[in-house]
Every structure is written in structure tokens, then in C-alpha cells.
Amino acid sequence: MNAVIAADYSTPAAGEVAQIAPGLLWLRMPLPFELDHINLYLIEDDDGWVVVDCGLFSSATIEVWSGVIERHLGDKPVKQVVVTHAHVDHIGAAGWLCDRFDVPLCMTAREYDLVQEFLAELMEPSGDSQVARVEFFHRLGMNSKQITSLMAIYGGFADLFSALPKEIKRLEDGDYLSIGAHRWQVILSEGHSIAHASLYSRSLGILISGDQVLPRISSNVSVGPHDPDGNPLRSWLCSLNRLKTLPADTLVLPAHNFPFIGIRKRLDELIEGHEQDLKKIEQICSEPMHIMQQVERLYDRKLSIFDLLLASGECLAHVHYLMQKGCISRSLDNAGRYCYQIITADQDRR
Template sequence: MSLDYPFTEIPAAGEVREVAPGIFWLRMPLPFQLDHINLWLMRDGAGWTIVDTGFPDDAVRETWRAILDRLDGPVTRLIVTHFHPDHLGLATWLLAETGAELWMTSGEFLTAHVVWNEVAGHGARFMVEQFRQHGLDGEHLARFEKRGSGYRKAVPGLPEHYRRIKAGDAIRIGCHTWQTIIGYGHAPEHLALYCAELGVLISGDMLLPRISTNISVFAATPDADALRWYLASLDRMAEEVLPQTLVLPSHGLPFTGVQARVGALHAHHEERLHALENSCEHAPQSAAGLLDVLFGRVLDTHQTMFAMGEAIAHLNYLEQAGRLSRSIDADGVIRYSRLQHQPAAH
């Protein structure tokens, strides 16, 4: 089963396009290789709900102002799927512009504050030490020390209060009920919203049509099995969502074919896991030494940060599955070796 793309024309800057009854698609630019984010505007009684914010850029603010000026009612609620800058970066500004109330999961709201303040294992100094332990060279480490985490620049300010969303909540937006689906691996407590009546899933970054979202291990949780959490989250999503559901992702085009996409992502990650496993066959390898195996291209500093987190996630998965063993060499670098006698599959 392949994916179907019912909307192939991308909304122009400032355009608001209806993709389901009362649900409108906006597209905003991003200053990265992934150059856009999809945002969602939802009819909510006499007013409106916004899902995600976009990146804090003057052009994005001006686009938002033009859209807000055209609305026929107030924005009463801002729902943020997770703490990453392209989703939360303009939250403080949008709340001030509209008077809306912020709705988020606790995991995302609190993580945003921890990352912003660079405490509790989050921040550049912790990341640099984590990457050193996983074999990254001194030149790259120096760049990260100089660059910092970048989160404060990308998220100029953070709201101080919010309405908490929990797993299993039913949220009434307009005349429709949306079920919350919480996912793990990409972010601590990522929110997706599913309306069975409309046949629509707002998937955030958890389910994208053409790329696999970044799955990283962070310094605060060095042994996290983030990839296993992510794949298990996708399986739960595929079980809860009907096959004909229209998926509204944060990046790429809206699509149908949830189960097919989840299957393809499982196959993609298993292929990457096998490649890593084979690369650890003859000599112990570090995460940094395996970046070429995973990505096969030259990475800039920004991309290297995500690549290291993703390599560690895959290696943690393999170690905890009993497919690799982990050791620490004389320089304090963590290395992985293929186990010669793996446990029998059940």
C-alpha cells in the first residue's frame, strides 16, 4: 500500500487553505535544510485554535499578523505539539498578540524550560561531554562549545504557565472531539491529535511522509532506548488510527496511509540497525566513527548534533536488544562490538 497525497499544491506565504471541515493549512519558512513547517488553524466555535507556532523570524511574524488580521474571531487557544523551536519558538509572541491560552503536555513544557536554562543535564556543556564520550573529535567539540545549544536564540522567551494536556484526554475543538496520542523518542511527551469523526490526525513530527524524524539520546538520559520508544509509539498510533485517516504532518504534504508509512519506517530503521551491526563486526566502533554508515554524506555542525544523537539512539537500541556489547576504551570513549553469540529469536 502506497501513500496518497490529496493536496499537492503548497499554500503560498500568508495563504490559509482548508484541508478538512474547519481545519486550515498554513506553511511557514524555516532557516534550515528542512526549510518549512506546516501549522494548523482550526475553527473553534466563534473563535480559533492554532496548532504550533513556527520559527521566531520577522517575516514569519509579519505573515502571522496578516493572517490574524483576517480572522473573523479571536484566537482563544494555542496548542503546541512539542518543545522544539519551530513548534514553540513564537509561542510567547503569539500569546501576547492574541491573548490565547497555551495548551501543552507537561513533558514538553518543562523540558523547554530546562533546555532554555541549560540545567539538569541539558545544554551545551553536557552535550559536549556526551559527544566526547562517544568519540567525536576535538575540532567538532570546540565548535559545539563555541556555538552553544542555540535554543535561547531560537526560542526568545517561554510562557510561564499553561493548560496541561495528558495522555487519553479528549479535547473539544469547535463541534468535534480530538483524542490525544502521546509519542516518545522524538521529544519527551510529544502530542498528536486524532479526530475519528473527521478522519484527521495532526501528527506533528512523529509521523512524516518522506523523512524519518530525528530520534536522539540526550546527555540527561544517556541510556535511553529512544528508538524503541519511537517505534512502539508509531505502532500504537497505527492501531488507534483508521487506515483512511488524513495525516497532517509538521513537514511534507498531508497524506493518507498511516499503516503503510509506519511499516516503511520500521523497515528503514531496521536496515540502519543492520548496517551498524555489521560495521561493529571486526573492531569496536564509536558513535562518531559510525556517522558515515548512518548518513553517508558530509554534515555541517547543526546536522552533526542531530546525527550524533541519532547514532547513539540506534546503538543503545542494539545494545539493549543484545545485538551489540558496549565497552569503554583507555581514552574513556564508548565503543560497541557485535556479539558473536546472539540470543535466539523468540
């Protein structure tokens, strides 16, 4: 049961805005995915506006942004672009906005470095990186058709990014951004991405949460080809627990769904959801199972190829969490796939 309370704001239509507080605007950008929108925010400063997250780089995004700029910013320009993290729906149009207004891009250095490496590899793919990505998907248990489809998806990502600035203004955990009459604290989180930055204003009682806390869906926590042995779930759970120090009545402005109140209860729900998934995987792995076999048992619906990418990466994140706790072992089968099995008390004694 979801315990959050939706805040009393009308969802803005494309190209329109809703005022959350004086000098704080919410706009919604369309996405061409099953999750069909992203929430973006504008914070008014004395001499301009600060943008928080940007949308994809696409004709639809540029059209919406152009309408918002013309109708809702008055005589003040955009003076700074802040990106919570480097996923394409958040950063895709950032370079375009920075170039249009000749303003800096603010984000964490680790996110910036990661996306620059990712884009460089997409623009000039190396044989080694391609082989590593194919091997990663094969070891999950994917077939050749699935792997070919996923490689094509990766190849198309580059078109959704505008060229990023060569330098950034770095955001660090605990930094403060003074914007207008309020100070916004940078809160760094890991797991969904490598160094996600949320913004918290104590004076307003508002958290701009990006993808870190969402009211209806759980952010994807995946192991991917860039860090095939990573344990992002451990980092994610630590980050969720850290946010419990925020006041219970904090107004959360998320990147998807709707603004809400009830952050502590929502954090508990998210943690509980992962704990339940860990128990399911332990049950599934009573006998050796590769990741695709686990995904088939965890999801009772047909998954699109993109959903399969997210589901397999998240399943692997849970498996790695259990492996590093010493609960699951890994072996390589005759087909070159990693198989995972729960370590029983008898095995542990051996």
C-alpha cells in the same frame, strides 16, 4: 518505496492558507534550515481559533503570522495555542502568540518542563552542565573543533524562543479537545521527543501528526546530553505501532512535507527503515567502533555540523537499543571514547 498518497491540496504560500475542511486551515511557515518549512494548522471554534504549532520566534515568523491573522481569521481571535512538542520550530513563537492574544498554552507537562529546563540552562549555563555536554560529545568520538561548533549552536538556540507562559493547560494521553463541532483526541507518543501530542478527530477522519508521522522523511530519534543513557528508539517503535489502530484512510496533516493518506503503510515503512539501520550497525560493529566511525560508514555524504549532531544522536539511539537487547557491548578506549562491538555467540558463551 514510499506508499503514501499525497492529498489533493495546493501548498499555501507564506502568509496564505489552504482549507483542509470547513473550519480547518493549513498554513506553512518558513524555516532557515535545510528543511525549510513547517506546517501549522488553525481549527475554528465558535468564538475563535485554536492554533496547532507555531514556528520559530523570528521576524520572518511574526511577519507571516501577522498576515495570516489580518487576512484569514475574520473577526475571531486566537483563543488557544496547542503545541505538539517542545522542539524550537514548533514552540518558538508560542509565547509571542499567547502574549499577543492573552490565551493559554496547551501542551504536555513533560515537554513543557523539559524545554523550561533547557532554556534556563541556556540563559545561565552552569559549569557542570557545560562539562557534561562536552564529555557527551567527546565520548561519541567528536574532535575539539566539532565540539566547539556544537556548543556554539546550543548557545544560539535561546534567541529562537519567545518567553513561554509561566503556566500551561496540560494535555494528557486520551484527553479530548472540543473545538467547534468536533472532538480531537490527544495521542501521546515518545521517541522523537519526550511526550509528543498528536490530535485525532474521528468525525473528520484526520490526524494532526506533528513530527510523529511524516510522509517523506523520518523524524530524528536521538540520544542527547540531557539523557545520555536513554533508549528513545524503543519508545519510538512502540509509539509507531500504537498508531496502526487508526483507520487506514485517515488523512494525516504532518508538520513537514504535505498532507497524505496511507498512514498504516507509512508506519510500516518507518519501522522497516529503523530495522534496516539496526542491521547495518550490527554489521559495522563487528569490531569496536565509536559513534563517529559508525556515522562515517552509515552516511555517504558530507554532513554539516548540525546534521552531524542529528546523525550521531540517532546512531547512538540505535546502538542503545541493541545494547539493551544484549546484542552490543560498550567499552571505553584510551582516548575516553565509547566503543561498541557486536556480541558474538562465542563471547556470549564466555
